Amino acid sequence: MKSLSGKLLELQDIELKLAEITNKDYLEKTGFNIDNEKVVELLEYKKKLETEIPPQYLRRYRALMSKYKRAVALVYDNTCSNCFSKLPTGIKEPSDNEIVFCNVCGIILYFP
């Protein structure tokens, strides 16, 4: 069972992938073939994943994606990898059903 922040990270990775395979540069430079029927399966998986995320967090995810082109960022050395701000000492890795946001940029934090 994935944590809530793990699901949001997976959703972001799927959206990155979908953006990539429709990028002209990507297809021209690499020459890879994409199976459109399988892309539909991936889209269905993404929809299913979205249903597993509480709506208020999904809305926040969308707002962050619009603002930063990403909504989830890793924590490295107690630092947000989106805005590079040091996190307050009180911020700890969330439980499976919780989400922690960066107190400076507001992005969803993922503790690897």
Place this chain on the structure above:
Amino acid sequence: MLEKLLSEERIKIGMEARTKEEALKELVELLNLSDESKQIILDALKKREVIGSTGIGRGIAIPHTRSTIVNEVYLIIGVSRDGVDFQSIDNQPVHLFFLLVAPPNDPGTMYLIVLGKIAQIAKRIAKENIDYLSIKDKKELIQLILSLEA
């Protein structure tokens, strides 16, 4: 450009995998990351393979993905003497792997440039029938790849 990404620690000569999943796992294991991070990368790579194999034919595959879980571009190289069933476009087993993982936003879109370069190198290896399977030394393999980058 590839020189910065090539590291002996991220090269495996003599892969043991026989299937696509085993091959991806064996290569991802070379990353110095937590088990959870490696699993996330593996899942992302597998999802990419579902929408179209990155086995480009002539014994070469370029599995790749962007993932939030990494903060820099990683290139992993694997050589399998026996070959791996990778559902390549020509249905031939894969002997040479270039696995690329990149963060969501990388400076100067290095990922796409590297991916393009690797695709060119792979085509050259196939076209010129370069014998990479006889290479036993990682340094020698790195030198070969760098010589083909030029």
